[in-house]
Amino acid sequence: MSRKRPGRVRTKNTNRREALKLSTMAPEDYNVRPGEVKSIACPDCRTWRRIMGDTVLKIREHCTSDRVADGEKHVTCPGSNQLVVIDIDVRRWHARQNRLLRDAMPQENRRAARQFYKPLPASVAPVARIHAGVTLETARRVYLAHVEECVRCGTGQYCTHGGVLAHRYVLVLNEEPVRREARKQSAPAVRKVQWNQHGGETVETANNQCRPRLDGALSEYRGPQVPTKPLRVNA
Incomplete structure (x- = not known):
């Protein structure tokens, strides 16, 4: 994978203003994410422009209108070639921006930063x-x-x-x-x-209350009149 090279600064000219520090701007008005092209919202025309250079950073030269091709007059923006100084903690700014993006995302599209998996139940010991x-x-x-x-x-x-x-x-x-x-x-x-x-x-009291049974009776609940053979009824 080829490495993304920073834009070359083709001129040493500046707009003769004091260097613009990112600490004096709103965090959402610039982008210095690692691995992405550095860009900034121009303080004069409020349009997003690329930050050129590697050590000496400048706002790319641009015009005040985006319709020069349609015949409008080319007028250079006063914010062109503005020196930029990165005097912030990029890692802290990056973490804060990610948190803001996650909070602004709809609830159905959110995803936890860490996935928790339910542990599998232990296998049952064999009968042996x-x-x-x-x-x-x-x-x-x-x-x-x-x-x-x-x-x-x-x-x-x-x-x-x-x-x-x-x-x-x-x-x-x-x-x-x-x-x-x-x-x-x-x-x-x-x-x-x-x-x-x-x-x-x-x-002892329960044993003394025993009474003699009837002749031929097996118990108090059955008597001799109960038939002992199956009853067959002729159709």
């Missing part, structure tokens, strides 16, 4: 790595479901997950007798707590 709350029934069900879906495990050759699930099922199966024994040992303690909660007198 989940160990919490595994029982004999869940381990068996998960293993059989995997065998039905996996083509390799269906032939008897376990894949990586299938081998882990089979090992877990065997492990839980071997630990099941120990768990049953622990549940049996804890059952009397649970019954003792329940007995203490309800109280012995309440249970």
Whole structure:
């Protein structure tokens, strides 16, 4: 990409005025953006003109009218060849102009200076790595479901997950007798707590209120008159 060269100053003449400082002008009356052609609004004719030169800056020579080609008289603007001094902080001016342009932009065309992306949710751990709350029934069900879906495990050759699930099922199966024994040992303690909660007198009173059942009745809600065979009605 070719570098944009500044305009050459073809004359050493000036308008014999004091150098124009950008600090004395409105920020929107000149353009000194990096990488762009420097330009300024002429203080005399208020038209935008190019700033020529690299070290010595001047306003390009121009006329007061833009219709010289239409026959109007060529009159040189008094602001031609005006010396210009850049005595401002270009970076600060550039940032302020960008902020003003962004504020003046319609709301539907605005865009945040920084984009924030929603983080992707973490992938769920495979079933073979989940160990919490595994029982004999869940381990068996998960293993059989995997065998039905996996083509390799269906032939008897376990894949990586299938081998882990089979090992877990065997492990839980071997630990099941120990768990049953622990549940049996804890059952009397649970019954003792329940007995203490309800109280012995309440249970004894309920047992004393038992009445003899009718002959042939299985319970108080069914009697011997209830048929036990299906009723067939001839059409």
